[in-house]
């Protein structure tokens with residue numbers, strides 16, 4: 001039988017976690033257990049489980065299930081397609097029904113029947129695969145830069161070549177890493193992520209390479225690092241530019257020898273991983289002034305993929321906005337089905353310093369606030385471009401300046417073209433001509 005990817009089990013009874021973990025291991029590549037929901041976000045981000053089995057009651061003495069419903073809503077907000085099976089010690093059908101109304105896939109009553117529990121979580125996990133690949137996949141779009149990138153990705157993904165993805169914040173580096181993993185021979189195992197931007201520097205080493213008991217004050221047991229966990233799969237190292245110099249050397253040795261040495265040990269362990277790194281920093285400049293090892297850069301960037309900022313793929317702004325609109329309309333049960341011309345002009349007039357993430361957030365907010373079939377331009381509060389967008393390379397000609405002034409005015413006037421024309425002191429017809437000329 002082919003195993004499913006990963007399942008996350010959250011329950012504050014350690015006995016329950018061990019029993020469920022033993023029961024589910026034959027069916028899942030990875031059974032991740034959490035004794036408290038506080039680390040749910042990080043765990044969902046790093047492990048992308050196929051399903052969550054979520055206890056309904058966490059704080060001792062408060063047994064009204066609200067904690068479970070709270071965390072259910074939280075998971076669904078983060079990841080609308082994630083199937084959540086509720087786990088409750090009380091045969092409280094009303095509560096379970098409320099959970100299902102709020103998006104849970106099913107529920108299991110404790111004490112549970114093993115066969116029913118396995119059957120329920122397997123069904124929920126298969127559902128996610130179909131939903132998420134259709135819904136949360138990468139949108140490539142029509143720009144030449146993205147077409148070239150896609151071509152390259154299709155050729156490179158099936159190989160084991162190390163890949164370096166660069167691009168500004170929010171351009172989709174992690175989405176691209178998942179796409180590469182999904183097209184590779186390693187796709188049956190989950191991709192492992194380690195975010196060098198969120199782990200504190202003192203924990204980098206143990207997080208990556210693991211440690212043995214007693215290696216440092218809090219090392220009370222042996223612990224596997226991400227390199228070992230990702231055995232046979234892909235390891236995605238986000239914000240690689242944050243890696244301090246002594247760990248750059250250790251990473252280089254690990255990649256050269258294909259083996260890791262846990263902190264506090266001298267016994268190397270063989271590893272077989274495919275490495276994908278990402279950064280929004282300029283590693284060439286960092287090697288130039290000695291902040292990043294050049295030999296490590298050569299190791300990690302066998303293939304270099306550069307994601308363009310959203311302002312350089314303007315033809316993709318509206319299609320992406322429509323995808324996000326449809327997704328959030330479903331998630332928040334809103335009737336909105338159209339973006340509308342004024343909203344589209346508004347979106348095209350913005351410079352998107354936060355890239356696709358920013359677009360996704362503003363569309364999400366507008367969908368939540370919407371009450372009709374069309375998005376309302378008043379629900380978009382787009383911040384003006386950053387000062388850096390107004391100077392330097394991107395503002396070289398008078399045309400650049402004019403384009404920027406028109407775009408800004410469209411934003412300031414909420415997409416109302418009569419107001420834009422009068423603000424700029426030109427006729428509506430001239431404004432139309434210029435909007436067309438600049439693709440706004």
Ligand SMILES: Nc1ncnc2c1ncn2[C@@H]1O[C@H](COP(=O)(O)OP(=O)(O)OP(=O)(O)O)[C@@H](O)[C@H]1O
Nearest residue numbers: 137138139168169170171172173174175280356357
């Ligand atoms: N091509 C795409 N198609 C659909 N959604 C996308 C795409 N690229 C990015 N997104 C969405 O935009 C958000 C940001 O993407 P992601 O986290 O991959 O960016 P990033 O470049 O890794 O950001 P950061 O540098 O801040 O880590 C995510 O919510 C993701 O779902």
